[in-house]
Amino acid sequence: MSALLDIRNLSVALKGGPRLLRSVSLSVAAGEVRGLVGESGAGKSMIGKALLGILPRSVEVVEGQILLDGDDLLGLPPAERRRRIGQRAALIPQDPLTALNPAHRVGPQITDRLVDILGWPRARAEARALDLLAEVHIPDPGRVMKSYPHELSGGMRQRILIASAFAAEPALIVADEPTTALDVTVQKQILRLIAEMQARHHTALLFVTHDLGVVSKVCQTLSVLYAGKVVEETTVRDFFRAPGHPYSAALLAATPKYTDPDGSLTPVPEAVIAAVRAEVEAAETEWQHGRR
Amino acid sequence: MLDGRGAIRRRAGARLWLSGGWLLLLVTVALFAPLVAPQDPLAQDLMSGRLPPFWSAQAEPGFWLGTDSLGRDVLSRVIWGARVALTVACIAGPLTALIGGALGLIAGFYRGWADRIISRLVDIWMAFPPVLFSILLIAVLGTGLTSIILAIVVIDWTRFARVVRAEAMNQGAMDYVAAAQVAGFSRLRTMTAEILPNVLPTLVALLSLEMGIAVIVEAILSFVNLSLSTDAPTWGGMIAEGRTSIHQAWWVLAFPLVALFLTVLSFSQFGEGLKDRFDPVLR
Amino acid sequence: MLFLQRLLWRLATTAVTLFGVAVIVFTVVRVVPGNPIAMMLPPGATDADVARLKALYGLDRSIPQQFLIWGWGVLHGDFGTSISLRQPVLGLVLGRLPATLELATMALVMAVLMGGAAALTATRHRGTRVEAGIDVTNGVALSIPDFLWGLLLIIIFGVLMPVFDISGRVSPDLKLPFTTQFYLVESILRLRFDITADLLGHMFMPALALAIPLAAIIGQVLKQSLKETMELDYVTLARTKGYGETRVILREALRNAILPTLTLVGVQFTFLIGGTVIVERLFSYEGLGNMAIDAVINRDLPLIQGIVLCFALIFTGVNLVVDLTYAALNPRLRHA
Numbered sequence: 001m002s003a004l005l006d007i008r009n010l011s012v013a014l015k016g017g018p019r020l021l022r023s024v025s026l027s028v029a030a031g032e033v034r035g036l037v038g039e040s041g042a043g044k045s046m047i048g049k050a051l052l053g054i055l056p057r058s059v060e061v062v063e064g065q066i067l068l069d070g071d072d073l074l075g076l077p078p079a080e081r082r083r084r085i086g087q088r089a090a091l092i093p094q095d096p097l098t099a100l101n102p103a104h105r106v107g108p109q110i111t112d113r114l115v116d117i118l119g120w121p122r123a124r125a126e127a128r129a130l131d132l133l134a135e136v137h138i139p140d141p142g143r144v145m146k147s148y149p150h151e152l153s154g155g156m157r158q159r160i161l162i163a164s165a166f167a168a169e170p171a172l173i174v175a176d177e178p179t180t181a182l183d184v185t186v187q188k189q190i191l192r193l194i195a196e197m198q199a200r201h202h203t204a205l206l207f208v209t210h211d212l213g214v215v216s217k218v219c220q221t222l223s224v225l226y227a228g229k230v231v232e233e234t235t236v237r238d239f240f241r242a243p244g245h246p247y248s249a250a251l252l253a254a255t256p257k258y259t260d261p262d263g264s265l266t267p268v269p270e271a272v273i274a275a276v277r278a279e280v281e282a283a284e285t286e287w288q289h290g291r292r
Numbered sequence: 293m294l295d296g297r298g299a300i301r302r303r304a305g306a307r308l309w310l311s312g313g314w315l316l317l318l319v320t321v322a323l324f325a326p327l328v329a330p331q332d333p334l335a336q337d338l339m340s341g342r343l344p345p346f347w348s349a350q351a352e353p354g355f356w357l358g359t360d361s362l363g364r365d366v367l368s369r370v371i372w373g374a375r376v377a378l379t380v381a382c383i384a385g386p387l388t389a390l391i392g393g394a395l396g397l398i399a400g401f402y403r404g405w406a407d408r409i410i411s412r413l414v415d416i417w418m419a420f421p422p423v424l425f426s427i428l429l430i431a432v433l434g435t436g437l438t439s440i441i442l443a444i445v446v447i448d449w450t451r452f453a454r455v456v457r458a459e460a461m462n463q464g465a466m467d468y469v470a471a472a473q474v475a476g477f478s479r480l481r482t483m484t485a486e487i488l489p490n491v492l493p494t495l496v497a498l499l500s501l502e503m504g505i506a507v508i509v510e511a512i513l514s515f516v517n518l519s520l521s522t523d524a525p526t527w528g529g530m531i532a533e534g535r536t537s538i539h540q541a542w543w544v545l546a547f548p549l550v551a552l553f554l555t556v557l558s559f560s561q562f563g564e565g566l567k568d569r570f571d572p573v574l575r
Numbered sequence: 576m577l578f579l580q581r582l583l584w585r586l587a588t589t590a591v592t593l594f595g596v597a598v599i600v601f602t603v604v605r606v607v608p609g610n611p612i613a614m615m616l617p618p619g620a621t622d623a624d625v626a627r628l629k630a631l632y633g634l635d636r637s638i639p640q641q642f643l644i645w646g647w648g649v650l651h652g653d654f655g656t657s658i659s660l661r662q663p664v665l666g667l668v669l670g671r672l673p674a675t676l677e678l679a680t681m682a683l684v685m686a687v688l689m690g691g692a693a694a695l696t697a698t699r700h701r702g703t704r705v706e707a708g709i710d711v712t713n714g715v716a717l718s719i720p721d722f723l724w725g726l727l728l729i730i731i732f733g734v735l736m737p738v739f740d741i742s743g744r745v746s747p748d749l750k751l752p753f754t755t756q757f758y759l760v761e762s763i764l765r766l767r768f769d770i771t772a773d774l775l776g777h778m779f780m781p782a783l784a785l786a787i788p789l790a791a792i793i794g795q796v797l798k799q800s801l802k803e804t805m806e807l808d809y810v811t812l813a814r815t816k817g818y819g820e821t822r823v824i825l826r827e828a829l830r831n832a833i834l835p836t837l838t839l840v841g842v843q844f845t846f847l848i849g850g851t852v853i854v855e856r857l858f859s860y861e862g863l864g865n866m867a868i869d870a871v872i873n874r875d876l877p878l879i880q881g882i883v884l885c886f887a888l889i890f891t892g893v894n895l896v897v898d899l900t901y902a903a904l905n906p907r908l909r910h911a
Contacts, residue, residue, distance in 0.1 A: 052815045057702060079819055086817015098808040103830040117817040161812075415588070416595035418842075419887040421849035424867050428879065431871045432606055508720050512853050515722075516868055531726060535857070538741075542734045549726050553719060560718035 003027035003067075004171055004204050005051070010064030012046055012055065012228075020059065021046050022228045022280065030171060033198060033205040035215035035236070037251070038225030044208050046228075048174040051206075053085055068172070086117045090165040092175040092194070096157035096182070100149035107145035110164045118168055132163035135200070136193060155186040159193065166197055172204045179214070191218060212252065216240060224248045227280045247276045308565035311558035318555060322374040329368035330354055333525040337363035342541040360530070360544045361537050369525040370551050376526045377555065379437065380510045384444040385503035391445060392452025393495055399453065400460025401483045410453060417450045426509055430518045440513055444506050455498055459491045493570040500563025504556040511552055527552050578902055585898055589891045596887040597880075601645065604876045605638050632658060632877075645880070654884075655877035659870070664881035668863065672885065673756035674744055675855070675862035679848050681759075681778055682785035686847070687840075689786065690793025697794070698801040698824055709794065716791035721850040725784035725857045732780060740777045742859035749773055781858040785847050792843050793836065800832040834904060841897025845890040 005028040012021040021043045028034050038044045049055045051066055053073070066073045068088055073081050093099040100109055110132065111125035120128075126145070133141035136159040149157060158178065165173050175194060179187040195218050198205050207219055215222050215236060222239060224232040224247065232245040243249040250272045321328050331354065343352050343359040345366075357366040399410040426443045433439035463469060464487065472482045507527075514528025515535075527548040534545025629635045632655075633644055648655060654664035697709040733741035745751065745758060749770060753761045759778070762770040804810060805828050813827045814820075852864030859865070863882060870878040 054811045054814050082814065082819060083817045085815060089815070091812060091815045093808055093812055095808060099812050101809040101813075101827055101831070112813075113816040116822075412591065412595070415592045416599065418845070419592050419596050419890045420600075420883065421852050421864070421867075421886045421890075422846075423849060423852040424864065424871075424883065424886065427852075427868060427871050428600075428603060428883075431874070432603055504718070505720075508722060512722055515853070516856060516872075535726075535729070538729065538734055542730060545726065546730055549723065549730070553723055553727070556720070556723065557715060557718045561714070564714070 004030045004032075004069065005206070006065075006067040006070075007047065007051070008065045008067065010047070010050060010066060011062045012043075012050055012059055013062045015058055015060055019062070020228050021050070023064070024225075024228070024230050026223055026230060026233070028172065028204050028206055031202045031204055032221060033207060033219045035219035035222035036206060036208045036225060037210060037212060037215055037222055039251075040210060042225040043228040044210075044225045045176055047225075048091070048176050048206060048208050051085075052089060052091055052174060053081055054091075083117060086113055087168065088170055089172045089174065090168065090170040092158075092162055092165045092173060092178045094177045094181055096154050096161055099161055100157055102149055104148075105145070106147050106149060106152070106160055109149075110145075110160065110167055113164075113168050128167065129163070132167055133160070135166075135197065136160070136163045138163075154182055155190065158182060158186075158190050162190070162193060162197060166201055166203065169201065170203060172206065173198075174206045174208065176208045177210070180209075194218065224251065226276050229280055231276065231279075246272045305565075307561045308569065311562040311565065314554050314558045315562060318374050318551075319378060321371050322378045325371050325375055329365075329371045330356065331365035331368040333364060333368040333372040335364060339363065342537070342544075344541075345543050345547075357547045358541065358543045360533055361541065364525075366530070366544060366547050369530055370527070370548050372525040373527040373530060373548060374551065374555075376437070376524070377507045377510060377552075380440055380444070381503040381506045381559070384441040384448075384506040384509075385499055387441070388445045388448045388502055388506075389452050389495060389499045392449035393456050393491075395449065396453035396456030397460050397483060397488065397491070400457035401464055401487055402479070403461075407457070410457070414450045414453055417447070420447075422447050423512060426513065427516060427518060430513055435518055440510055441506075443513075444509050447509075448502060448505065451502065452495070452498060455494060456491055459494055460487055463487045463490045493567050496570070497563040497567035500566065501560050504559030507552065507555055507559070578899075581902060582899065585895050589895055592891055593884070593887055597646070597649075597884060598642070600880055600883045601642050602638065604879050605641070632656075634876075645877075649884070654881040657870075657875055657878040659873040659875040659878070664877050667866065667878065668881050668885050670756055671861065671863040671866050674758070674860065675848075675851050675864060677757060677759045678778060678782055678855070678860065678862060679785070679844075679851055681782040682789070682847055683844055685782055685786035686789035686793060689790035690797065693790065693794035694797035694801055695824060695829075697798045698805065698828075699821060701802060701805075709798075713791045713794045716787050717795070719788070721784045721788060721847075722853050722857065724787045725781060725854050728780045728784055729857070739779050741780065744774070744777055744861045745770070746773050746777075777858075777860070781851075781854045781860055784854050784857075785850050789840070789843050789847050793840055796839055797832060797836045800835050801828050804828040804832045834901065837901055837904070838897060841894055844897075845893050848886070848889055848893070 005026075007024060007026040010021055010024045010026075011019050013019040024043075024047060026034075026036075026047065036044045036047060046055070046059070050061060051068075051073070055061070061074060064074075068084065071084070073084065076084060100106070107126065107129060110129040111120075111122070114120040114125035114128060115122055129145060130141045133144060138144055138156065138159055144152065144156070144160070152160070162178075178194065179190050182190060191214060194205070197203075198218075205218075207215070209215060219236050221233075221235050223230050224239075224245065226247050232239070232243065232248045234244060238244075239248065240252070243252050250269060337359075340352060340355070340359055341361050341363040343355050343363075344350050345358045346356045348358075355365050355367070357370070359365055360369070395410050399407040425447050429443040429446060430439055433442060460483075469482060469486055472486045473479075477485070510526065511528030511531065514526040515532045517529075517532065530548040531545055531552070534541070534543075534548070538545055626635070633641055636644070645655060652665065654668070656662065657664050657667055660667060693709050693713065697706045700706055729741050732739045740746070751758065751770065752765075752767075755761055759771065759774050762768070762774060801824065805824070807828075810823060810827045813823050818826065851862060852867055854860070855862040855864040856868050863885065867879070867882040867886075869875075870882060
């Protein structure tokens with residue numbers, strides 16, 4: 001089966017600086033929900049950003065391919081690349097408070113992609129937006145469509161952003177820590193909502209998170225990232241049963257268990273960190289040599 | 293990041309050198325005007341009126357930048373005009389900064405009724421068209437160097453007061469000011485020892501800008517014939533004269549204009565350059 | 576509610592400011608040494624003639640008394656009579672005001688277009704030489720005041736390549752069948768585009784001279800604001816939707832970036848209006864500012880007072896409008 005998304009040997013670096021992603025390979029099949037875990041700074045968000053073409057200006061792709069539907073996005077001319085991404089992929093952002101434009105009403109922010117990029121008639125796009133708002137359990141969608149973002153709560157806004165992400169029936173959605181900025185009580189609802197929407201629309205999901213608990217609830221497969229490198233790629237079931245890489249095992253041991261929140265907590269051992277770091281450094285030296 | 297910061301520094305450096313160089317040249321020429329100027333700036337010679345600059349075939353040696361309609365040497369008048377311009381800039385600028393800065397500092401630091409009065413005054417001042425205000429003041433004070441300087445101070449103190457007030461308010465809200473107060477320093481001491489040094493870079497940049505503005509105001513007043521006696525060599529006076537004969541002798545207008553242009557630009561760029569250099573955030 | 580409160584408060588402070596301006600200008604012009612009456616009379620007039628004229632213009636009373644009489648008149652629409660032109664001040668001011676308003680508005684439009692274009696281009700090409708070039712140009716444009724730009728334009732477009740007229744508001748040989756002083760507006764409404772073209776030809780250089788410094792400020796501030804906005808999450812999200820960079824700048828960033836620029840542009844626009852005084856003089860443009868300078872030279876006290884008050888009214892009015900526009904444009908304030 002050919003993958004929907006196939007990232008091959010992707011390296012991303014600060015301009016003229018060190019690599020943030022080191023030859024990352026990753027694939028997501030149609031309808032698959034893949035978790036992307038790692039500690040902060042591991043580069044997990046970078047993968048989603050590179051794929052969606054929204055890397056910060058100080059960062060550039062130095063090698064590799066990102067195949068979406070079999071076409072290398074990085075090989076396309078910029079305007080075409082953006083169109084393709086807009087048509088086939090979407091983002092559920094981290095912070096719902098800053099991800100909606102304060103100057104526009106909510107409605108147009110859901111329908112804009114349908115009208116401008118996919119060329120739908122406005123009436124059809126608006127009908128679709130109303131349906132989607134109902135799907136994400138927003139009461140009185142007609143009124144919400146006419147509201148400004150600052151009139152709505154954080155949870156509401158995240159629902160709107162989810163609805164907006166699913167609007168164009170994308171094949172792939174990147175969810176970039178979509179619950180981190182929310183209240184704990186709202187987090188669970190949003191998580192359930194994303195899972196529900198994913199199941200209904202059969203959309204592939206790349207779920208970026210640092211929370212293994214979230215992964216165990218939502219994802220089928222996962223990739224573990226450390227220092228810009230994928231150290232393990234496995235199914236969620238196998239991972240929780242027997243993590244393959246020492247770092248994964250350590251990470252799992254450092255995650256609180258619901259049955260025993262405090263007792264089982266062990267920090268990641270120094271030896272493991274040192275070993276992984278040595279591995280990464282070896283790869284880095286090799287890459288630097290190859291470059292020269 | 294490193295790259296960007298380096299670029300700012302480099303540009304600030306070039307700016308400082310270029311503008312500082314021109315100002316230095318101007319000061320030197322102004323100081324030694326009697327030695328540097330090739331002709332007497334007041335000497336008229338109606339027989340050699342409106343001579344073109346040196347590259348033209350009709351030019352006469354000794355009159356490098358041509359002559360005006362009365363046959364006075366343009367270059368010599370530009371050189372002597374620099375004296376007037378710089379005198380006004382060097383006296384009016386610091387005086388304005390001192391008065392405006394002090395009022396701004398008081399308003400921004402003491403707040404309360406002092407702030408209310410000063411802010412209201414600034415509002416009223418801002419409702420006057422400044423050029424008209426200065427012309428009006430000269431009409432009241434009479435022409436002459438002192439009047440010009442006085443007019444500039446009376447009109448432009450608000451520029452300093454506004455900026456320094458805002459800056460002092462920002463600084464006053466910082467923890468180190470509270471710390472100084474807790475440590476038992478008097479309010480006056482806190483103001484001069486803690487707040488003033490932090491306002492200084494802004495003040496210096498503004499002062500440099502103001503000196504350029506003073507030069508412009510002097511030129512404008514000379515232009516409407518309200519500065520010194522019509523005879524005296526001032527850039528503004530030359531520009532006014534050149535404006536009337538622009539189709540016959542454009543150089544009478546062009547050369548003092550170039551001098552004025554470079555001087556005003558240099559003052560403002562010098563100030564900006566200094567500010568960048570002394571800004572602790574950029575440094 | 577908040578909006579109404581704000582409006583009332585601003586109206587009150589504006590009134591105080593205007594009163595202050597009136598007091599100051601009234602006092603300042605009374606200490607002018609030149610004697611306006613002496614300038615009106617033919618040589619050989621007797622002391623009795625002088626006294627009679629002084630009484631006629633009310634100059635024989637004390638300054639506070641004069642102020643009260645004048646203030647009472649102003650509140651009733653009577654600004655006194657010009658000494659040098661021997662006409663009611665109000666009529667003179669209103670006759671010249673349209674010329675100045677048209678000039679200032681034209682300059683504002685030019686400044687917004689030039690500054691906006693510079694900011695958008697620099698944002699579109701941020702981090703490149705294009706941005707650096709625009710920054711340097713802005714810096715120079717900002718440092719040089721309108722007076723010098725006017726002179727420079729005169730040399731370039733008046734002498735070296737004479738394309739535009741360098742003096743007056745309209746060619747003197749043109750017959751103007753107009754009923755108002757808003758020549759530009761009226762020429763368009765009456766479809767007399769030959770006159771419109773002539774007016775624009777005269778207006779171009781003074782308007783450009785006034786516009787350049789303001790354009791530079793707009794360019795700088797708007798660019799900074801745009802660049803900050805372009806880093807925000809909702810802009811990033813818009814990029815993932817498939818929009819091109821230009822579209823993202825115009826659709827997502829511009830509207831939010833304009834708001835902080837607006838207040839500043841308001842203050843700067845009043846500076847522009849203040850600049851019309853000398854720029855009108857420079858281009859012999861028959862506006863309010865040009866008349867003001869003549870009034871000062873002629874020691875025409877009532878006229879000076881009227882013109883200064885008129886300028887103050889415009890300045891405070893502009894600030895008021897900007898303040899309220901800001902409140903109206905900001906969705907947060909509007910719905911609060």
